[in-house]
Amino acid sequence: MTKGKLLIVDDNKSILSALEILLQDDFDEIKTIANPNLLPSLIESGNYDLVLLDMNFSAGVNTGNEGLYWLSRIQELRPDMEVVLFTAYGDVELAVKALKKGASDFILKPWDNDKLRTTLLNVYKLQQSKKEIKQLKRKESALKSEINKDRYFIIAQSPQMRELLALVRKVAQTDANVLITGDNGTGKELIARELHRHSKRAGEIMVDVDMGAIAETLFESELFGHKKGAFTDAREDRTGKIENASGGTLFLDEIGNLPVHLQPKLLAALQNREVTPIGSNKTVPVDIRLICATNRNLDEMVADGAFREDLLYRINTIHIEIPPLRERKEDIVAIAGYFLKIYCNKYRKTEMHITEAGLQKLANYPWPGNVRELQHTIEKTVILSDKKELTPDDFFFKPVMPGLGDIFDGTIEEMEQKMIVKMLQKTGSNLSAAAEQLGITRQTLYNKMKKYNL
Numbered sequence: 216m217t218k219g220k221l222l223i224v225d226d227n228k229s230i231l232s233a234l235e236i237l238l239q240d241d242f243d244e245i246k247t248i249a250n251p252n253l254l255p256s257l258i259e260s261g262n263y264d265l266v267l268l269d270m271n272f273s274a275g276v277n278t279g280n281e282g283l284y285w286l287s288r289i290q291e292l293r294p295d296m297e298v299v300l301f302t303a304y305g306d307v308e309l310a311v312k313a314l315k316k317g318a319s320d321f322i323l324k325p326w327d328n329d330k331l332r333t334t335l336l337n338v339y340k341l342q343q344s345k346k347e348i349k350q351l352k353r354k355e356s357a358l359k360s361e362i363n364k365d366r367y368f369i370i371a372q373s374p375q376m377r378e379l380l381a382l383v384r385k386v387a388q389t390d391a392n393v394l395i396t397g398d399n400g401t402g403k404e405l406i407a408r409e410l411h412r413h414s415k416r417a418g419e420i421m422v423d424v425d426m427g428a429i430a431e432t433l434f435e436s437e438l439f440g441h442k443k444g445a446f447t448d449a450r451e452d453r454t455g456k457i458e459n460a461s462g463g464t465l466f467l468d469e470i471g472n473l474p475v476h477l478q479p480k481l482l483a484a485l486q487n488r489e490v491t492p493i494g495s496n497k498t499v500p501v502d503i504r505l506i507c508a509t510n511r512n513l514d515e516m517v518a519d520g521a522f523r524e525d526l527l528y529r530i531n532t533i534h535i536e537i538p539p540l541r542e543r544k545e546d547i548v549a550i551a552g553y554f555l556k557i558y559c560n561k562y563r564k565t566e567m568h569i570t571e572a573g574l575q576k577l578a579n580y581p582w583p584g585n586v587r588e589l590q591h592t593i594e595k596t597v598i599l600s601d602k603k604e605l606t607p608d609d610f611f612f613k614p615v616m617p618g619l620g621d622i623f624d625g626t627i628e629e630m631e632q633k634m635i636v637k638m639l640q641k642t643g644s645n646l647s648a649a650a651e652q653l654g655i656t657r658q659t660l661y662n663k664m665k666k667y668n669l
């Protein structure tokens with residue numbers, strides 16, 4: 216266990232030297248000052264764990280009011296600071312008043328050496344325990360939210376995903392920074408969790424930061440933390456996510472959203488393995504394994520000046536690219552079967568199967584929303600269908616195709632008409648293919664074409 220750092224304030228210099236000698240083996244650092252006006256800057260430096268504070272400073276004044284004043288100043292600056300008071304013999308009433316105001320303990324002058332040492336060491340130990348409890352509570356709540364998350368296996372039937380998983384298992388053992396790229400819904404977060412689960416840090420937490428969901432003004436405080444009073448809304452000290460993840464894994468999802476002005480600060484934190492909360496001039500050591508993910512092209516962002524090259528170099532020691540779902544047809548079929556089981560169970564439906572033609576329809580759809588879209592499609596089908604055998608007509612896809620953005624203008628009928636025209640153009644007027652991609656039967660398509668005179 217580390218020894219603490221003690222600050223002693225007393226206007227009697229001979230008392231200061233006597234205490235410094237007495238306590239030199241009990242603390243890592245002892246700073247003595249005779250002038251209490253130096254207190255605020257020393258407290259704000261954040262370098263001390265506890266203060267031994269005399270109650271009376273000006274000669275001849277024995278009311279203790281000065282001590283009470285400095286006690287409350289310390290508490291304002293650092294609410295978690297432990298303060299032990301030095302009071303003159305007979306001043307027990309004053310000592311009780313100070314305890315009520317939040318002092319940790321008091322020592323009577325003239326002091327007994329053993330009693331003084333024990334009091335200070337106990338207060339320091341108590342402070343360390345409080346810190347540990349705070350840390351454990353943080354970890355507990357992160358672990359709980361992790362456990363409460365839906366747990367899914369990774370389905371990997373395609374050769375690309377099998378190879379990717381083998382790489383994930385290999386890389387997981389190292390502490391290397393990993394960058395995961397891939398389109399929306401390809402499974403980047405799932406892969407990040409897999410990396411953490413197979414790493415040496417698996418027993419620690421994985422702190423997950425969705426950089427796409429943080430307001431621009433809150434990024435810095437969210438990542439690095441802040442001290443009370445650092446800005447208008449900073450009503451209390453707050454630990455940042457990087458520090459929260461210390462000992463475990465930090466997952467920065469949508470890293471491409473990190474504002475350019477904060478990129479050097481993240482880079483410095485990674486290089487120096489320490490963070491500085493906003494409003495503090497004390498660095499906090501951190502030990503994290505970093506995993507980042509994005510669906511954006513970071514090389515292009517570097518070329519456009521929107522992402523720093525040195526940061527990109529730092530975060531992508533290992534780069535894992537997840538291919539879009541449409542490029543791994545074996546996974547479409549396997550993942551569909553997997554979610555079908557899950558949702559039949561969840562919605563208490565008797566076991567369902569997908570016919571060969573149904574699987575064909577799923578395999579041929581381009582899945583712009585990747586696995587997430589497939590998952591939702593299967594869930595919707597299970598909810599809506601009462602059949603045991605699911606055919607192509609049971610699956611409905613989002614009618615959004617790449618390059619069809621201009622369709623969204625006009626009434627529903629006008630949009631439907633435009634969509635059919637575009638799809639007929641796209642498929643070279645192949646009615647079966649167009650109907651399949653629109654998620655309707657050939658007959659329905661034919662009826663609609665008649666209705667719109669196409």
Ligand SMILES: Nc1ncnc2c1ncn2[C@@H]1O[C@H](COP(=O)(O)OP(=O)(O)OP(=O)(O)O)[C@@H](O)[C@H]1O
Pocket residue numbers: 367368369370371397398399400401402403404405406468510550586587590
């Ligand atoms: N190979 C897979 N096997 C089983 N489930 C998967 C697979 N890949 C993705 N999923 C599921 O698909 C959904 C989307 O995955 P995930 O959130 O990991 O994607 P993402 O790439 O991080 O998405 P986004 O880009 O939107 O953040 C999740 O419910 C996840 O469990």
